[in-house]
Every structure is written in C-alpha cells, then in structure tokens.
C-alpha cells in the first residue's frame with residue numbers, strides 16, 4: 355500500500371465510523387518499532403475510547419527494550435502488552451487484559467443485570483504488523499455472532515474471539531507516520547512500508563549505525579565484521595561487506611540482502627526505537 359492524502363482521509367473516515375461501535379481499540383504495533391509504528395491519530399479517531407496497545411512480533415524484538423517500552427507506555431497512561439502472535443498460548447492474554455482495562459464498565463453492566471457482558475473490539479494498525487494473524491488466530495472458527503448488534507455498517511460482522519471478546523471481521527489499516535526519514539527507515543526495515551518508497555542504501559546506513567551502537571555482536575556474528583571495521587562509518591562498512599559477500603561493487607545488492615536479513619530475523623533480535631531517557 356502506498357499512502358496519499360486522499361487515501362488517508364478516506365481510511366480515517368471509515369475507521370472513525372467503525373470505531374464508534376467498539377468498547378476497546380486493539381492497536382497493533384511492531385515491537386521492534388513500537389513508537390514509530392503507532393498511529394498518532396488513533397486517540398482522536400477512537401474518540402478517546404480505551405486502547406490496548408499490542409506490541410506484536412515481540413519474538414523478533416530486543417526483550418529488554420520491550421520491557422522498557424511497556425513501562426514507558428504505562429507512564430503515558432497506555433496499557434501495552436508484548437505478544438508473539440505465532441505463539442498460540444499467548445493469545446488469551448489479549449482478552450484477559452481487555453477485561454482488566456474495561457473492569458469498571460463491565461462491573462456496571464453486571465450490576466444492571468447483564469450476566470456476561472461482551473467486549474467489542476477492533477484491530478487497527480499500520481501494514482504488516484500482524485493484524486490479520488492476530489484476528490485469524492483469535493477467531494479460530496470464524497463464528498459470526500448472531501443477533502442484533504447495533505452500530506456496525508453493512509457487510510460487517512462481529513466474530514467470536516474468546517469467552518467475552520468479539521472482534522470486527524476486518525482490521526483497520528492505518529497509515530504510517532512520515533514525519534522524518536528515520537521513521538521511514540525503521541518502518542522499511544520492519545516491512546511496514548512498501549519497497550517502492552524508500553532507498554535501500556538510506557535504510558541500511560541508518561540500520562548499520564544503530565546496530566554498530568547497540569547490536570554490534572550481531573553484526574560480528576552474521577557478517578564477520580571485525581572490531582576495527584566497527585569503527586568505520588556505515589557507508590564505508592557497506593562497501594566492505596558488499597565485497598566480502600562477493601557482490602563486487604553492487605552495493606544495492608548488499609543493501610537489499612541486509613534489509614531482507616533484518617526482516618527475516620537473521621540479524622537476531624533488535625528494536626530500533628530507543629526508549630526515551632525519562633523512562634529508563
């Protein structure tokens with residue numbers, strides 16, 4: 355998907371409309387870029403409904419930073435959980451935390467005589483963060499909830515996704531942030547933006563600088579980077595590694611390989627969003 359202002363305005367309107375019907379917004383972000391893959395407008399689109407932030411692909415992220423981000427979000431008043439959607443045993447956590455977030459509202463409903471109040475939620479997030487994976491795995495048999503459920507537009511269904519959890523059948527695709535090139539590089543490296551809109555060398559220069567600073571041993575292990583080479587600027591390192599891999603002077607070929615390696619987890623676990631100092 356490539357985003358243009360027209361697309362964004364349309365998506366915004368549709369998601370806002372659909373969110374009117376939910377009790378809770380499940381915003382999915384990529385745990386490797388939790389801050390960069392958040393949509394800054396979600397509070398407004400959701401008309402200040404409660405949000406459960408799901409840091410998915412936690413299996414690929416730096417666990418220390420994941421923990422720090424959860425604490426940072428907490429300080430900002432946002433409940434965040436780490437998830438690996440491919441690990442089935444972890445999925446019930448979503449419903450459990452959703453019940454905690456909505457405890458007061460659910461208690462009121464029970465007091466009014468509703469025995470098993472349901473939680474209606476919708477998954478939203480930028481492309482490729484795992485929205486469909488989470489939805490499909492929570493809704494295993496695709497059982498539509500029948501009966502009269504107000505507030506949903508035509509052709510949409512609530513699907514049973516747990517004891518009390520119901521999800522809208524299609525996730526909301528949010529647009530990524532574009533404000534600075536660093537965010538673009540981070541989203542490219544984790545696959546949230548399409549290959550057509552970034553330059554591989556920009557992405558890899560950014561990534562190599564980050565890895566040199568925080569994950570140098572992973573570079574040493576995967577590409578046999580020496581201690582002396584770690585001192586080289588990223589652009590220089592690209593030339594060295596291109597040659598080492600036998601790609602002669604085809605630097606783009608190395609850059610594309612590096613990006614694929616990162617996306618496939620071959621560079622080990624990493625998180626590109628550094629936790630702000632106030633939180634550490």
Ligand code: GDP
Pocket residue numbers: 410411412413414437438439440441479480481482483484485486487488
């Ligand atoms: P969507 O565009 O947000 O709906 O993302 P998808 O659900 O299509 O997932 C994008 C890719 O990420 C797919 O290849 C998934 O298999 C993979 N994926 C989803 N969740 C996880 C996760 O928790 N860990 C890992 N390693 N991969 C995941």
